[in-house]
Amino acid sequence: MANRIFFRLYQCANMLHKTGTRAIDSAGLTTQQWAVLGALSRPQVEGGMSVGDLARYLKVSRQNLSGVLSRMDRAGHVCMMADEHDRRSRLVQMTASGRNVWKMGAQPKIFDYYEDVLTGFSVNDMAHIIHYLLKLLDNMERIDKAQSQGSGRPE
Template sequence: MTDNESKGIPNRLFFRLFQTGNVLQRQVQNEMGISTVQWAVLGALSRGGFEAGISFNQLTEYLFVSRQSLDGVLKRMERDNHVLRVPHPDDGRARLVKLTDQGRAYWESLQERIYQFYQQGLKGFSFDDSVNFLHYLNKLQHDLARIDLGHGHQAGMEEQAEV
């Protein structure tokens, strides 16, 4: 394998990941009628132990989304009466994001379609394939979260530009 071929594989892999994310977003919207972020918020808030809610900051960190993106999604979900923001009992300035009873009922009503979505989306995967794929996605997420090109990279780019 040539050096150019080996450099092309990561580019193809990350581009395919980008495409897959876009297909997922489109299919969730088309088939479920909600965005992937709304789906993730409902799923996160429906987990055991979060009945009283979760802080906005914790939710952004858990979902790996920006504050601005999450705020816009929560505003739409509040209008639909699926979530509400309540004062944090320990910090009056902070808010907890909480699933409403209507939001929980909505989440429950989606479960059969979610199961079918997963079944169809993973139909080409064996159980072992799914476990391995999850393992590799976890490794990729871990490594991506630790990327730090630092200022040394930027300085190198500036030096190259000056030559």
């Protein structure tokens, strides 16, 4: 049963990447860029986020995020600047161009995509999905923490 769960999760992640990228292709974004702009569009990070905080929020490595941010910086969707409080840290901030692409180009397509993908799901179904995905994520984060501390096995 566990193998079936994780294989389906793997398939869903791959299909999200494939079909999600197609859904927003005309906005000139990929699903990774969609995630970055979504994270940076939150009011609490209007002044920007450190690269490390953004990587932790998105659950990706700094190395993987670095390439995405470089492409987005070249496209003018984000800018990177030194953190006033910690000169060694860089802040990522959505630019006016990025905000425009996010609000006018990407979001309407994303909402249409969500509607298509969630066809046939009730509010209750969606609440259950969120609940179970959060349980999986909590367990994976516990394992990640244990592995990062060198024990390799969660407590």
